[in-house]
Amino acid sequence: MAETLHYRTATELGRDLESGAVSSEEIVRALIERTRAVEDTVGAFLSCDEDDALARARESDERRARGERRGPLDGIPVGIKDILAVEGQPLTCASRMLANFVSPYDATAIRKLKATGAVPWGRLNMDEFAMGSSTENSSVKITANPWNPECIPGGSSGGSAACVAAGEAPLSLGSDTGGSIRQPAALCGVVGMKPTYGLVSRYGLVAFASSLDQIGPFARTVEDAALLLQAVAGHDDRDSTSFKTEIPDYRRELSQRRGPWKLGIPKEYFGEGVDPEVEKAVRAAIEFYRSEGCEIVDVSLPHTEYAIGVYYIIATAEASSNLARYDGVRYTHRSKEAADAIDLYFKSRAEGFGPEVKRRIILGTYVLSSGYYDAYYLKAQKARTLIRKDFLDACRKVDAILTPTTPAPAFRKGEKADDPLRMYLNDIFTSSGNLAGIPGISIPCGFSESGLPIGLQILGRPFEEAELLAIAHRFEQAHDYHTRHPDLT
Amino acid sequence: MAQETIDIDYVANLARIALTDEEKERFSGQLGQVLDYIEKLNTLDVSGVEPTAHAFPLENVWRADEPEPGFPVETALKNAPAVRDNMVVVPKVVE
Numbered sequence: 001m002a003e004t005l006h007y008r009t010a011t012e013l014g015r016d017l018e019s020g021a022v023s024s025e026e027i028v029r030a031l032i033e034r035t036r037a038v039e040d041t042v043g044a045f046l047s048c049d050e051d052d053a054l055a056r057a058r059e060s061d062e063r064r065a066r067g068e069r070r071g072p073l074d075g076i077p078v079g080i081k082d083i084l085a086v087e088g089q090p091l092t093c094a095s096r097m098l099a100n101f102v103s104p105y106d107a108t109a110i111r112k113l114k115a116t117g118a119v120p121w122g123r124l125n126m127d128e129f130a131m132g133s134s135t136e137n138s139s140v141k142i143t144a145n146p147w148n149p150e151c152i153p154g155g156s157s158g159g160s161a162a163c164v165a166a167g168e169a170p171l172s173l174g175s176d177t178g179g180s181i182r183q184p185a186a187l188c189g190v191v192g193m194k195p196t197y198g199l200v201s202r203y204g205l206v207a208f209a210s211s212l213d214q215i216g217p218f219a220r221t222v223e224d225a226a227l228l229l230q231a232v233a234g235h236d237d238r239d240s241t242s243f244k245t246e247i248p249d250y251r252r253e254l255s256q257r258r259g260p261w262k263l264g265i266p267k268e269y270f271g272e273g274v275d276p277e278v279e280k281a282v283r284a285a286i287e288f289y290r291s292e293g294c295e296i297v298d299v300s301l302p303h304t305e306y307a308i309g310v311y312y313i314i315a316t317a318e319a320s321s322n323l324a325r326y327d328g329v330r331y332t333h334r335s336k337e338a339a340d341a342i343d344l345y346f347k348s349r350a351e352g353f354g355p356e357v358k359r360r361i362i363l364g365t366y367v368l369s370s371g372y373y374d375a376y377y378l379k380a381q382k383a384r385t386l387i388r389k390d391f392l393d394a395c396r397k398v399d400a401i402l403t404p405t406t407p408a409p410a411f412r413k414g415e416k417a418d419d420p421l422r423m424y425l426n427d428i429f430t431s432s433g434n435l436a437g438i439p440g441i442s443i444p445c446g447f448s449e450s451g452l453p454i455g456l457q458i459l460g461r462p463f464e465e466a467e468l469l470a471i472a473h474r475f476e477q478a479h480d481y482h483t484r485h486p487d488l489t
Numbered sequence: 490m491a492q493e494t495i496d497i498d499y500v501a502n503l504a505r506i507a508l509t510d511e512e513k514e515r516f517s518g519q520l521g522q523v524l525d526y527i528e529k530l531n532t533l534d535v536s537g538v539e540p541t542a543h544a545f546p547l548e549n550v551w552r553a554d555e556p557e558p559g560f561p562v563e564t565a566l567k568n569a570p571a572v573r574d575n576m577v578v579v580p581k582v583v584e
Contacts, residue, residue, distance in 0.1 A: 104564045197544045211543050240550040241543065309527040320504060327505075330577055334570035341580045342505075350507035358506055359516050363523065365504040366495050379530055381540030386533075388541060421522045437544020462545070 005030035006167035007485055010224040013170060014072045017064065024057035024064075024075030028119065031077055035122075035168045038488045043143045044153075044163035046082050047090055048122035053077060056119045063117065072227050072251075074117030079163045079172030082123040083130055084215070085204035086110050089120070093206050094138035095128045097326050097333050097352030107204020108239065109173060109215050109232040116231045121169050124159030128354045129323065130180055130208045132156050133426040136417050137356040144413075145188060146486040147452055151410040154184030154426075157218070161188035164218045166488060171228050172218040177208050178311050179405075179430025181216045182442040186405035186455020189444045189481065191225045191472070192218045194430075196462045197437035198243040200229075201236030209318035210241075212311075212434040221482055222443065222473040226250035229465060248466045257470035263289055264299035264398035269429055275408040281446030281454040282404045285475060289402070292474065299394040299401060303387045304432060310387060311431035312424055313367050313380035320364030326352060359420060388436040395438070395461045400471055403429050405442040405455030429457060439465050443472045444481035453481075495520050 005027060008016065016022040032050055039045060060075035080086060083093050085103040087110075092098045110120065127137035135143045135158025143158045145151040146166040153162040157174030161184035164172050174181045176194035185192025193216045200215040207213060217228035230251065235244045265286060270279060290296050328334040328348025335347035353361070367376035394401060407428060416423045433440040438459055445456035456475070460468045476482055497513045508516070559565075562575050571578035 101568050104560060104567060237552045241545075241547060243545070303533070306530055306533055309530050312523065313527060324505075328570070329579055331568035332570070338580060341582045344580055345505040346507040349505055353506070355512070355516075358508070358512065359520060361504050361506060362495065362497070362500050362516055363520055366500045366520075369500065369503060376527070376530075378540055379533075379535060381542060382535035382538040383530060383533055384541040385538050386535070388544060420519050421526055424523070435544070 006034035008170065009221050010073065010076050010170040010219065010227055011221065013076055017075050024060040024119065025054060027075065028053050028057040028077055028121070031121065031168060038166050038168065041144060041149050041488055042146055042162050042166045042168065043141050044124055044159040044166065044168055046092060046094060046123045046125050046140055046159070049089060053119050053121050060117050060119065070115065070117035071231070073231055075119065076171065077119045077121035077169055078113060078228065079121050079124050079160060079169035080110070081126055081157050081160045081172070081174045083126060083175055083206045084110055084173060086120050090123055091206070092123070093129045094126050094140050095352065095354065095357070096139050099333065101331060105204065108201035108236045110204060112234070113231050118231065122163070124157070124163060124172060126159055127156035128357050129206070129319070130156040130175055130177055131319070131356050131360050133179070133183060133423055134416065135159065136413065137354060139354050142413060145410045145452070146488060147189060148410065148450070150412055151452065152187070152413055154187035154410065156180040158184050160218050161185050161190055161192065164188070164190045164220060165486060167485065170220065171224055173215060173228070173232070174218055175205055175213055175215050176434065177212045178315060178434050179427040181218065182405050182430050182440055182455070182457060183426060185218055185442040186457070187410040187453065189453030189484070190218055190220055191222055191441065191443050191482070192216065193225050193229060193441040193465070193468070194433060194439060195229060195233065195465055196439045197434070198241055199245070199439070199463065199465065200232050201234070201239040201242045203236055203238035207322040209315040210322060211318060212315060214434070222469055222476050223251060223254060225441070226254060226469050243463070245463055250466055250469055253466035254470050254473045257467060259471070259474065260293035260295065261289070261399040261471055262295045262297060262397070264297055264394055264401045266299050266301045266304070266394070266401060266403060268301050268304035269403040273407055274404060277448045278404045278406070278408060278454050282402070282456055285445040285456045286402055288475060288478065297398060299398060301390040301394060301432070303383065303390050306383050307387055307432040307435060308424060308428055310380045310383045311427065311435060312363070313376050314384065314435070316360045316364030317368050317377050318364070320361045320368065323357070323361055328352070356420070384435050387432055391432070391436040391438055391459070400458050400460040400468060403457045403459065405429060405457040409448045409452035409454055433459055438462055439468055441468050441472050443476060445475070446481065495524070
């Protein structure tokens with residue numbers, strides 16, 4: 001079993017642990033071996049505390065030997081994007097600003113994850129402070145797309161997507177502000193879900209744009225994603241924007257919600273600007289649902305063309321405010337060249353932040369500055385109201401909306417690195433979901449002729465994650481894309 | 490189309506970031522393109538539309554006012570760049 005252990009799903013590993021076929025320690029050792037074999041090519045990890053993971057795995061095995069089992073993830077390793085606080089572990093956000101930061105506490109999502117017995121597994125690469133769509137903005141390293149190492153894995157949660165695709169972890173956590181879970185999931189051929197804003201506590205998630213950020217799961221199957229979402233969802237007193245809502249048993253709901261569903265196709269998400277291979281794969285997925293008895297209807301999201309502009313105003317405005325805390329004084333990089341206290345801010349921030357973070361802070365500061373606030377920020381907030389209304393209106397007519405996750409498969413490293421606007425347009429189909437606060441999932445729905453994965457995005461009503469997972473599960477059950485793995489040998 | 494320009498010195502000063510001349514030139518050009526793209530918003534009529542700051546507005550979220558333990562001083566100072574006598578050392582701010 002050892003040679004294939006790294007591509008077993010969390011659900012399968014859970015059964016293996018239950019039957020005694022494998023121990024948690026053996027799983028972690030298999031992942032250490034796998035990571036050593038492929039990490040030179042993939043580059044998903046910023047660091048990995050193997051001793052901590054092995055110690056937690058042994059604790060899980062000891063629990064199990066005593067007849068205790070905390071839940072389906074007990075003993076299962078979960079990769080963690082380096083933006084979530086894990087006590088005693090580095091928390092760098094792939095930034096020089098936090099290069100030496102060690103977290104003194106657990107994020108709520110991590111605390112809950114540990115309570116289920118899951119094993120935090122490594123710190124995963126990302127665009128610096130989650131700003132980017134290719135993980136090329138990491139100050140540390142470039143992560144490769146496991147399907148073609150010449151290509152980017154997407155971003156900002158590129159490490160979280162790549163490690164799951166490469167068999168370096170069965171599951172991982174990421175964060176999604178404008179598509180940072182769904183877009184890399186699509187480009188790496190794995191499942192990635194952004195929950196409804198407020199389903200998962202943001203306590204201990206380093207803030208990028210607080211009204212848009214949300215933590216969510218990566219997995220190789222929908223069922224595994226459901227298990228990980230289950231572990232982290234729920235109200236938290238430490239995040240007053242987290243919702244008091246009943247959390248269903250997502251895995252059970254997968255088999256209980258059988259449709260047939262009424263599915264909306266927004267015309268604004270097809271045609272010009274969409275790669276023909278992506279459109280073909282998504283159209284084929286739509287036909288699959290039709291053949292399953294689902295009613296397919298046209299819907300309109302008329303304000304789609306404004307979404308990227310609105311997103312980049314609101315996200316950078318919030319970022320310019322959130323990132324003011326990195327001042328060189330209390331817990332960050334501090335310049336050794338500063339002449340006085342004020343100069344300390346200027347130089348520490350100049351040295352600590354990379355180019356994309358600086359660009360976004362400048363843009364965000366500009367749209368909030370005196371004389372421009374009404375024209376940009378206030379106007380964007382009003383447009384956000386219209387974008388949100390588009391989705392809520394559409395979702396009254398249908399159970400979910402089907403779209404491509406990205407306009408094209410993964411692009412080559414360096415291709416858009418110097419063209420921020422072109423890079424920003426990668427988020428064109430995902431950022432609206434954050435502005436509206438609704439949940440979305442990306443699942444593999446095909447491959448391009450050159451062998452790169454293509455993602456289907458399913459968007460739905462607020463707090464209807466169970467419905468989205470069930471719709472996604474139906475597709476997965478009838479296709480084998482999730483069983484294919486990149487050749488990394 | 491006339492490219493929007495950002496007064497980069499003014500904004501960088503507000504943001505407390507020292508930029509090199511090369512960065513100023515590059516960012517001005519790139520952000521000008523982004524602003525041109527954002528100009529599209531001017532074609533949208535938002536009169537009478539209320540702004541949205543949060544997707545799900547919540548008001549008056551209370552919890553019980555019970556004291557909880559916080560970090561010990563040593564823990565809170567662990568990541569500080571310079572520490573003396575349980576305090577963060579900073580450059581002199583008053584003459």
